[in-house]
Amino acid sequence: MQSEAGRRVLADAHGTFPHTADTIAGMATFTRARVERFTALAVGAGSIALGVHSLLTALGSTAEQPEWRTALMVLVFVPLAAMIIGCLVGRQVRLTAGVFAVAYPLALLAWPLAVAGTPTSPSDGPWIWLLLNVATVAAVLSFPLPLQLVWTVMVPVEYGIVRWAQFDFAPDAAAPVGLDVIYAIILGSVLLTLDRVYRAVATDVDEARAEAVASYAAAAAADAAEHERIAVAALMHDSVLAALIAAERAETPREQALAVAMAREALTRLANTEQDAGEGPDAPVSVNELIERLQRAAQEVGVDLLVQRSLADDAVTVPGRVGRALVLAATQAVANAVEHAASAGLAVTVDDGAESGGIRITVRDAGTGFDLGAVPDDRLGIRASIYARVAAVGGRARVSPTGEGTSVVLEWEPAS
The missing domain is CATH 3.30.565.10 (Histidine kinase-like ATPase, C-terminal domain)
Structure with a gap:
């Protein structure tokens, strides 16, 4: 009986908190799952804007050789489109983001071959530059923290080396390329830090809510048990004790039969205390x-x-x-x-x-x-x-x- 009462208490406690599809436990309104969903939506929306800008720039670019431009666009924009769709619908976010986070550095490695022999200015950022921080934030969605740190620093550094190599490591190209790398690392670090902070806050909130529900359930269960003990004590006093007194005083067969009936009724009421079931x-x-x-x-x-x-x-x-x-x-x-x-x-x-x-x-x-x-x-x-x-x-x-x-x-x- 007490286990059933405990389940009812937990159900009552559970019902005092809002329920959403993202909170499986049903106790939190600001959970890690919600933060991850919000982050994925934000990354998807930002990637749409940067992706469209980068795609239009790539279609009008003359810096790459035509055959290389087509291959690079397929390598970059197909995984990017898959990641955007995954972020918006909330399915396979880690997989699609991880694919793009890997595809982008591979495209960077091929960049010097694509632009070989094509003159350009260090101050004019290529279309692939626009997606640099999309790749770093994709690593945040997909990889564990150590790899997130690696991608946040190493992908911009890779871009800087590849971009500087495009100008044969000329000294006058070092400053504009270096600034691009520094800006990318700073922005990637900010995005990574915000994600970690929001996740930590959401986890703390979930833990606090779980502890609150557990405390409430324990207190409510103790209160219910106390009320139950009081009810049973009153029942024992009113019914069982009366039956025992009647049995002790019974002398005639009629009085003895009445005492037996009283005892039977008291036992039935005691047995049905938790269900309020009558005869x-x-x-x-x-x-x-x-x-x-x-x-x-x-x-x-x-x-x-x-x-x-x-x-x-x-x-x-x-x-x-x-x-x-x-x-x-x-x-x-x-x-x-x-x-x-x-x-x-x-x-x-x-x-x-x-x-x-x-x-x-x-x-x-x-x-x-x-x-x-x-x-x-x-x-x-x-x-x-x-x-x-x-x-x-x-x-x-x-x-x-x-x-x-x-x-x-x-x-x-x-x-x-």
Whole structure:
């Protein structure tokens, strides 16, 4: 019972925070995933602007030999287009960005061959220069931090060497080329730093929110447990104690029968504390209907249960209150097997009791078992929901945990 209450508390705590598609845990509104998505969108939008500018410049450029210009444009702009699409739709961002981050330095290596013998001015930046920081930020999207640092510094340096080599390392070309390299390194460093800062902040926010939810859930669970203990204490005082007093004072058969009825009602109320289930009608129900009820109840705890039947007479019926108690107790046993044994080896059988007209329900699992004597007194999942519930209708319950699994046997036989 307490595990179910704990799940309800966590669900209530979870519901106090906004939910978005990017927050799988559902607890954060400013998460690392959202930051990564925003970064990808920003890179995609910026790459569109720089890519269009670079493409128009490349189409009108005469600095490269025609065959080289076509090859370089394919090598650069096809991966760039794939990266832009990936960033905008949010799919395969790391892969497409990594491809462009690798393709761009390769295009730089081929640049001296493409412009060999073509005069140009060091102050006139070529179209490939416009995409320099797109390549460095693509590394930020795709690579781990060490490679991000390498790309932020080495790609601009590579551009500077290639560009300076285009002018045969002339001294007067060193200053404008060097400034381009410095600007590219500074801008790439700023972009890398901003990305790291935003990711760190988002991670801290996620952790703080997770801790807040955990603290809230713990406090709410403690409060719920306290209210539960108070309710059970009041029930014990009002019902069980009254039944014990009546039993102690009973002298005549009528008084003794009344004390037994009071005790049975107190046990039933104690067993149904967490469900507020009443006695309900006592019309007889068939064993087949009990099995159907048990299977429906098991579906509510996430199990498609197939109950094995071994009945000499399928027409056997039990009183309605007995059927409800057995179904609720068996459902609790199934829920315990799901929670503590992960449904391993879960099997439920229904067969005839030791006497004619009786019924026996057995719930088995192949979990690791537990120490029945070590169950805390405030855990009512076995004591109230199984033992007390079955005892309240004149039945017997037996829980047998072992190292190879747990067996719960519920038996009821009609009074002779």
